[in-house]
Amino acid sequence: MQAMADRLAQSAGTAWTSLAPVRRALQRAAQLALDIALPTLCVACREPVAGDGVCAACWAQLSFIAPPYCDRLGIPFVYDPGPGMLSMQAIADPPAYARARAAVRYDDIAKTLVHGLKFHDRTDLAPTMGQWMAHAGKPLLDEADVLVPVPLHWRRGFSRRYNQSGALARAIGKQTGLPVAVEALRRIRPTAHQIGLSRSERAANVQGAFKVAADRKHVIQGRRVVLIDDVLTSGATVDACARALLRAKAASVDVLVFARVVDTLKSPI
Numbered sequence: 001m002q003a004m005a006d007r008l009a010q011s012a013g014t015a016w017t018s019l020a021p022v023r024r025a026l027q028r029a030a031q032l033a034l035d036i037a038l039p040t041l042c043v044a045c046r047e048p049v050a051g052d053g054v055c056a057a058c059w060a061q062l063s064f065i066a067p068p069y070c071d072r073l074g075i076p077f078v079y080d081p082g083p084g085m086l087s088m089q090a091i092a093d094p095p096a097y098a099r100a101r102a103a104v105r106y107d108d109i110a111k112t113l114v115h116g117l118k119f120h121d122r123t124d125l126a127p128t129m130g131q132w133m134a135h136a137g138k139p140l141l142d143e144a145d146v147l148v149p150v151p152l153h154w155r156r157g158f159s160r161r162y163n164q165s166g167a168l169a170r171a172i173g174k175q176t177g178l179p180v181a182v183e184a185l186r187r188i189r190p191t192a193h194q195i196g197l198s199r200s201e202r203a204a205n206v207q208g209a210f211k212v213a214a215d216r217k218h219v220i221q222g223r224r225v226v227l228i229d230d231v232l233t234s235g236a237t238v239d240a241c242a243r244a245l246l247r248a249k250a251a252s253v254d255v256l257v258f259a260r261v262v263d264t265l266k267s268p269i
């Protein structure tokens with residue numbers, strides 16, 4: 001009886017030993033299946049990519065904005081006129097905010113990312129976009145006390161389900177440790193879409209559209225604010241927001257956006 005038990009144990013042991021490589025192969029196959037099922041995808045084109053962020057092809061198509069640019073508006077210059085130089089536009093029509101910075105030019109890939117975040121609930125895009133913004137706006141963020149996202153009107157917020165500027169502000173807040181005053185700035189009247197409007201029409205459309213909520217004035221008063229938005233076109237929206245923040249006695253207002261429209265390369269003179 002004992003001999004039979006020993007033989008059984010021996011044969012089971014042999015069987016187990018011979019199964020071990022199979023087991024390891026199955027484990028490797030399972031890991032491979034997991035890797036195939038959950039690859040890291042390029043945030044822009046959804047092709048598999050090594051690491052996080054965008055693939056090499058999309059990266060090459062993004063135009064990151066770096067100096068030289070207008071110290072005030074952040075519009076790129078074609079040549080370096082020296083530090084602190086302002087564009088003609090900044091001198092002729094100075095904005096309410098102190099400085100504006102953008103991570104990238106608003107071109108095809110930037111548009112894909114912005115639309116993904118805005119219309120397709122791609123909240124997974126916010127950390128990468130926020131990281132690029134934090135890099136582009138580092139000098140502004142180093143001096144800031146609080147981040148304020150440009151608000152949506154509640155009806156638009158409802159249809160899009162969440163505020164993309166708020167998502168970007170939260171991503172930057174996480175990376176910098178800066179607080180985000182999500183409810184500080186309110187849109188007090190609905191505004192038409194800015195698309196298709198002239199520069200002066202855009203300004204008129206958003207004039208007086210924002211205000212700091214009475215119960216949030218204490219988070220703005222005396223604070224250095226960085227206003228966060230996804231795209232800067234004419235600058236009318238961020239200018240109207242900056243006016244509202246300054247009326248609520250913000251110490252200063254800078255602007256940081258993901259992408260800005262750059263019509264032509266502006267020279268300083």
Ligand SMILES: [Zn+2]
Pocket residue numbers: 042043044045046047054055056057058059
């Ligand atoms: Zn890609």
